[in-house]
Amino acid sequence: MESATVNVDQSIQRAIEDLDFDGMLRTYRDQNEFIFLDRFLPPGVMDQFLSEVERVRPEVNRNYIPGHKKGGSVSFYALLSKAPAILDLYRSSALLAFLSRLVDAPLMLCPEDDPHSCALYFYTEPGDHIGFHYDHSYYKGNRYTVLIGLVERSQSCRLVARLYKGQPSREIREMRIPMESGSMVVFNGDKLWHAVTPLEAGGERVVLTLQYVTDQRMGPVKQLFSNMKDAFAYFGPAVFLRRRPAHKRG
Numbered sequence: 001m002e003s004a005t006v007n008v009d010q011s012i013q014r015a016i017e018d019l020d021f022d023g024m025l026r027t028y029r030d031q032n033e034f035i036f037l038d039r040f041l042p043p044g045v046m047d048q049f050l051s052e053v054e055r056v057r058p059e060v061n062r063n064y065i066p067g068h069k070k071g072g073s074v075s076f077y078a079l080l081s082k083a084p085a086i087l088d089l090y091r092s093s094a095l096l097a098f099l100s101r102l103v104d105a106p107l108m109l110c111p112e113d114d115p116h117s118c119a120l121y122f123y124t125e126p127g128d129h130i131g132f133h134y135d136h137s138y139y140k141g142n143r144y145t146v147l148i149g150l151v152e153r154s155q156s157c158r159l160v161a162r163l164y165k166g167q168p169s170r171e172i173r174e175m176r177i178p179m180e181s182g183s184m185v186v187f188n189g190d191k192l193w194h195a196v197t198p199l200e201a202g203g204e205r206v207v208l209t210l211q212y213v214t215d216q217r218m219g220p221v222k223q224l225f226s227n228m229k230d231a232f233a234y235f236g237p238a239v240f241l242r243r244r245p246a247h248k249r250g
């Protein structure tokens with residue numbers, strides 16, 4: 001049987017070779033470290049991811065923070081045992097090399113006990129959304145978010161990016177982005193002010209999130225805050241059981 005690792009990594013490599021890298025790099029920098037690549041991943045590899053989405057659907061943890069977010073999430077821990085192709089994508093050396101070139105820094109995976117490192121977000125019930133926020137880095141270096149569209153059966157549930165917020169010299173530019181299957185965005189979590197607008201009845205949206213960092217270390221206070229956020233806003237209190245105390249982390 002052909003290894004899923006070879007399959008996913010080779011598909012990524014081919015998709016990267018088809019890009020106009022220099023043009024994309026200019027856009028990424030001009031957009032304050034944000035890029036949208038429409039249908040970047042080919043249908044063959046997406047089919048594998050979609051079958052794994054169905055396999056982990058029973059593991060969805062629903063969460064609700066009044067005034068900020070409502071939706072479902074599946075953590076890295078659930079994906080570890082049930083989603084090998086998605087894990088291959090997260091760990092793809094071709095993707096990691098491409099992203100490192102794009103952000104001009106050697107990127108690393110998050111530590112294995114970070115439930116957010118590779119996770120799924122499910123928008124399945126009317127009103128599921130998340131309000132405007134940054135994906136702040138709790139790590140000592142930068143944190144980059146990669147989002148991959150998996151299911152986009154909605155007219156109202158959209159990623160909304162407000163570019164240049166916090167830059168007095170530039171006017172804010174808003175983009176509403178349909179994350180069709182295979183589309184990808186990459187951004188510096190401390191720079192992009194973004195939200196997801198509410199889902200309508202009968203719609204569905206599923207997105208894969210991948211997190212990469214420039215430094216895998218995290219201080220104890222930020223570790224505590226990160227754990228609280230993961231437990232109550234995303235994956236449920238069980239994630240506490242999986243994380244090592246900050247003083248034992250590398």
Ligand SMILES: [Fe+2]
Binds near residue numbers: 133134135194
């Ligand atoms: Fe976010």
